[in-house]
Structure formats: structure tokens, C-alpha cells
Amino acid sequence: MPFSNRIALPADTPRYKGNLHAHSTVSDGRLTPAEVAADFHAHGYQFLCLSEHDRYTDFSAELDREDFIILPGLEASAVLYDDIHARNRLKVHHMHGILGTDEMVAAAPRRFSHMDYVHPLERFGTWDGLVVAQQLGDYLAAHGCAVTYNHPLWSRIEPYDVLGLKGIFGIEVYNYDTENEGGDGADTVYWDLMLRRGARVGGIAADDSHHVLAFDDMFGGWVVVCAPELTRSAIVRALMAGEYYSSAGPEVRSWGVTDGCAWVDCSPCERVTLVAGGPIGGNRTVIAPAGELMEHAAFELRGTETYVRLECTDARGRRAWTNALFAD
The missing domain is CATH 2.60.40.730 (SOR catalytic domain)
Incomplete structure (x- = not known):
């Protein structure tokens, strides 16, 4: 099949380095949001999403600088437990809702507010994983968010739980935290299975940082975005268009x-x-x-x-x- 001539990442376009997956003391991280932001800024990052578990935050007014911005968002959850009593987690969907472009926010029927809690979707025994994931992703999109899918291997997700998922712009292909924690941070198989079915979805490398002391989980996975300016709307628009690459080095x-x-x-x-x-x-x-x-x-x-x-x-x-x- 023919391919049109295209330069995907023009060398002369502005580049901005960012991490889309980080946690602070708002959820299960070790450092405060201000400390996390300061650490990433000191290591040369231009943007960061503080993606707290099931808690939407917007620290942009407090933490934005001229050369560094916060992307408001959350890491929302759906959990399959073995049963209602034992409650061992068999599978989870972790999906990011990142506050979208200005146009997406204006068109959204509702929006999250700072520190809103989003209760995880819970299922017991069995589930239709794809239906549950779609429900969670649609909920985030209805609140004006751009949506990604996180660390499927760590989450014990089978391909049939995500193949056919619509409305996401990216899936984590490398998660530095889960790779160092237990060797299950490489997720390109899920990505290629989606691509083979024609899904126009990007691959994301991220830290999933918690600033833990037991092992290194910072500054090991990131995205570099080609965007005309360092604003939330411009960065998210470029992310959704796939105008970035991911890297661990x-x-x-x-x-x-x-x-x-x-x-x-x-x-x-x-x-x-x-x-x-x-x-x-x-x-x-x-x-x-x-x-x-x-x-x-x-x-x-x-x-x-x-x-x-x-x-x-x-x-x-x-x-x-x-x-x-x-x-x-």
C-alpha cells in the first residue's frame, strides 16, 4: 500500500518534554504536588500531568511557570475483584483523563473541579472488560478530557479487554515504575494489536512516578511533543494528533x-x-x-x-x- 510523503516530526518545530503520569501526596506519592513539579522542572521537563488515583486536580494556577506547565487530570479506575468479600484485584483499568483543548472544554456537557473524587467502577467475579473500559473512557471524555490507557500488562489486562476501545489517543508502551518494580512495564504488544486493527492510537512512555525510595521511578520515560507553544491547549492538541515521540533515552x-x-x-x-x-x-x-x-x-x-x-x-x-x- 502506498504511503504519502510526510515528515512526522519536522526538525525545526518547537519541542517540549513532558511526563504524563505522576503521583503526589494527593494519592499515593511521597512528595507534595509542589515538590513533584519542582523536581521535574529541575530535570528539564516543560510539562507534567499530576495524575492522582481517582482524584482530579488542577494545580496549574499554583504551579505553572513561564517555562513549565501542569496538565490538569486524573488516573481513573475500574476494578474487577474476585468476589464481593475477598476483594482481591484480578484486573484493573487505569485510564487518564487529561483536561482537553479549549474547544473540548467548551463543548463538554460537564467538567471536573479541583479535588473532585471519581469513584472507581467495581465489578465482581467476571466482567466484559471492553464494555467497562469504554464506559470509563466515555465518562472522562464527557468531562472534557483527552483519554489514555495505562500499563495494561501490570493491570493483568487481556487483549480482548481493550481491543476495540474507542476514544483514546494513546496507550502506555513503557511504564518506568512498573518496569523497575516488577518487570512488567513494556506494553508494545497491546499497542501493535490495536494498530493492526486500524486504531489511530499513539504510544506513550511515562514514569508513573511516586518518588519511592525502594527503587528508581523518576525520569525514565517521557514524551517529546511538537507544538507551536507551551500551553495546555497546544500540548494536548499535539498529543491527540500524535505529534510527539516517546523515549526512555x-x-x-x-x-x-x-x-x-x-x-x-x-x-x-x-x-x-x-x-x-x-x-x-x-x-x-x-x-x-x-x-x-x-x-x-x-x-x-x-x-x-x-x-x-x-x-x-x-x-x-x-x-x-x-x-x-x-x-x-
Whole structure:
């Protein structure tokens, strides 16, 4: 299938680094919201979503600076318990509601207020996971929020619990906290299963930071957004349009498709992988010669790809993920 020529991340567009998943003392984090924001600002971030469990917060008036903004939001929940008495969690849906663009907020039939509590949806024994996830996502969208899906592997979610979910702009493909806590922070399988079915959904790397002391859960996963200005509306609009990349280390300087060739310019990396929808064998990897690194890779497309995305891996094994471009 043909791909139109497109530069997905133009090199000359403004870039803003942010973390979409962080917790403070408002829920189960160790630091106050002001302390969390100050720490991310000191580490070179330009925006942060304080995504407290089931509690919507808007600290923007208090914590915004000229070079740093807060995205108001929450991490809402739906929980499947084994039964009404034992209440062991079998599965959870954790979904972000991030306050949307100015247009989305104006059109919303209702809005959250600062410190509103959103009671988790509860089910016992069995559930139709997709129906419950859609209900939760629709509720967040009705309050003017842009919606993402978080850490499906950690949440014990099966693919059928999320495949077909509508109205989300992204799914976490890397969660630094759950990766360091228990080795279940890599979620690209769920992402590609969605992409293979034509879902136009982006991949998100995030910290899920709590500033815990037992292990490192800060500054290990982030997004870099191409937006004309550092405002909530501009950042969220770019996120929803997929105009960003995610990273746990490497930088993606620019990438795109030109004359049937997918290419990327990146910081020095050991390997670059083309991930493609379509027939088996569409994925390909370029590996730098031993002892060398590369800053450019290109792949001639075969005409059978339904979508393409790129993963760049540095010498430490850390990855960056572009979003997908779909065939015409």
C-alpha cells in the first residue's frame, strides 16, 4: 500500500518534554504536588500531568511557570475483584483523563473541579472488560478530557479487554515504575494489536512516578511533543494528533516517509527497528557495526505495510518510539 510523503516530526518545530503520569501526596506519592513539579522542572521537563488515583486536580494556577506547565487530570479506575468479600484485584483499568483543548472544554456537557473524587467502577467475579473500559473512557471524555490507557500488562489486562476501545489517543508502551518494580512495564504488544486493527492510537512512555525510595521511578520515560507553544491547549492538541515521540533515552530528531522509504534521524543508537503492519516478515532491524553507533537509518518499504513506526535503541538498551504512520 502506498504511503504519502510526510515528515512526522519536522526538525525545526518547537519541542517540549513532558511526563504524563505522576503521583503526589494527593494519592499515593511521597512528595507534595509542589515538590513533584519542582523536581521535574529541575530535570528539564516543560510539562507534567499530576495524575492522582481517582482524584482530579488542577494545580496549574499554583504551579505553572513561564517555562513549565501542569496538565490538569486524573488516573481513573475500574476494578474487577474476585468476589464481593475477598476483594482481591484480578484486573484493573487505569485510564487518564487529561483536561482537553479549549474547544473540548467548551463543548463538554460537564467538567471536573479541583479535588473532585471519581469513584472507581467495581465489578465482581467476571466482567466484559471492553464494555467497562469504554464506559470509563466515555465518562472522562464527557468531562472534557483527552483519554489514555495505562500499563495494561501490570493491570493483568487481556487483549480482548481493550481491543476495540474507542476514544483514546494513546496507550502506555513503557511504564518506568512498573518496569523497575516488577518487570512488567513494556506494553508494545497491546499497542501493535490495536494498530493492526486500524486504531489511530499513539504510544506513550511515562514514569508513573511516586518518588519511592525502594527503587528508581523518576525520569525514565517521557514524551517529546511538537507544538507551536507551551500551553495546555497546544500540548494536548499535539498529543491527540500524535505529534510527539516517546523515549526512555534516545532522541528522535526527525523521521518520516519519503518516496517509499521510512527513515529516522536520531541520537547515536546501536539499532533501529521498523515495525510494520501487514504480512509476516514486515519488521526489520538495522544494527550498527560492532563498536559503532548510527544517527540515521532508512528502510525501503515493500508496498504491503499497513502502518509503519520506528524504534531506536541506544547502547544501553534504552528505546525511543515514534508514533505510527498509516498507508494511504
